[in-house]
Amino acid sequence: MAWTVDLSNLVLAVYGFTLITGLPANILALYTFFQKVRQRSTPMDVLLLSLTISDLIFLFFLPFRMVEAANMKWTMPYFLCPLSGFIFYSTIYNSTFHLTAISVERYLGVAFPIKYKLKRNPRNAMIASVIFWVVSMAHCSIVYIMQYHDHSNPNFTDPSKRNTCYEEFSVEQLKILLPVRMELFAVLFCAPFLICCFCYIRFIHILSNLPSINAKRRYRAIGMALGTLLVFIICFMPYNISHVVGYVDNYSPPWRVHALLTSTFNACLDPFIFYFSSSALRGTFKNVWQELTKRTFMPCCRSILYCPLLNCTRAEEKTQSTTDSSL
Template sequence: MVLSVGFRKLVLGVYGFTLVTGLPANILAFYTFLQKIRQRSTPMDVLLFSLTISDLIFLLFLPFRMVEVANCMLWTLPYFLCPLSGFIFYSVIANSVLHLTAISVERYLGVAHPIKYKLKRNPRSAVAACVIFAMVSMAHCSIVFVMQYHNYLNPNITDPSKRNTCYEEFTREQLEILLPFRVELSVVFFYIPFLICCFCYIQCIRILSRLSNVNPKKRYRAIGMALGTLLVFVICFMPFNISHMEGFIRGQSSEWRRPALLTSTLNACLDPFIFYFSSSALRETFKNVLRGLVRRLHFPCCRSVLYFPLFFRGKPEERTQSTDDSIR
């Protein structure tokens, strides 16, 4: 696939933005959840920690894709990195979808059945779920290796190591295997999870909107997380999976599959925002980092803005108590 100069710059810009914003945010989230799990973990902490690790792996392999785009979609790196980077790339996307779905189920159970779920929830079950998610994702996405080395011993097929493209050109025989498999991937890793997330978060919003004794901040955070997750599904995952369906109907790889895949990379930098709504520990860490940066940059005006609300909360004891409540 030949990319225009303008689109190539757009792809590099999106990849660069994802790497620059996603890497520090996920490192911060990794540190926060690691400390939380060491102290006292919950199933939500385990899921968020596992999703953070998945995003970090994705970001570490993203430069390989950037090199490919910079070289006009020609693969100039050692060829074994081609199927490996593709395998990691697609596995992490599938794994992220499963994790986001599990988080939505956990949220729904905590809101709809708070007492029963609190008594039965166990971090070990979340660990087992994360392992299963990883295994299922990697098993499905091993299709990348299958396609890259399909008919490897056939003398009429070009040796994969001598190709100058990576997972771009497919024979008719390969497409007969690949196109139906992509549809199955869409059903398992998008359509079913998306329906589950829609049900869980719509129910959460409906239940929380009817409860008058819920703290408004907690209600808004829960609604923000629900809407943010559904937005990630629509923006990051929907275009790519629609291209699978379109390619199957037409009997060839969709022409806009790469532009659709481009939005999927944004998931790695959008996930930390979902984490922010999910974890009070991460919110506190973000606040501490922000305050530390302001102090180091010596911006008195910004520092006064950050602490401005504290001057109107009465006595010091009352200010401390109010701040603790907002963190919770």
């Protein structure tokens, strides 16, 4: 991939938007779910907390990618290259696992409300979250393998002397990398997406046939389901399709960087999914919004109340009222 000014500006715009919108929303979500887990946790709270932590780690390492885009080459210490790439890709696939687990949790809660409620245990959600982290990080360790692979080759360039990060691959490296990418598509995207589709299609079907549920709650739950499926389609699908194209054509597609940009939106879209999933988060967002509105508009109201012109007008109205009453 060759950096251009237009590509650099595009990457900076997308990453900057994701950072500005995703960071405060995920911090609010972290505070909410941490308090919820401390008080009385449910499997859903544990999954949402783990996913929020994953998104925040992703956002923390995003500035490294922004620096690379701004300079149009890798200028930072090279050990940060595989580290930032490893975190970048691991958290993306970690999100697919967590979103799928949330869909399973929602489906089981609606399809088997009594039976599943008796067996719900936050500990199982904690174990599942740990497994998700381990599996996604184990698969994405390929980043480290590729960055330091083929040292014995005389044509191999020392990593510390490169000005690119996880972009240029030799034929020997592609023989290892392309099959791994295909496995990422099958195991870390395709399987979770199919499970998520099944769970939410059944979830929507069951809710649509339950007249006892409040219409507002039904629409909110359906919105969460459709929002999650859209995240898979918009954020994760383009990048994972590039794995298939690369495997079939036996090369690394140069448009992968554009497909990867959509994956970053996941970090700022997740809190909106959380909003539909958690009443506690809805309450936190509502309180913060009310406080911001109060602090924004109260000074304006006070300035209006103490405006000399308004005071004069009120004095005139008072005088006129007194005159009218005396008449």
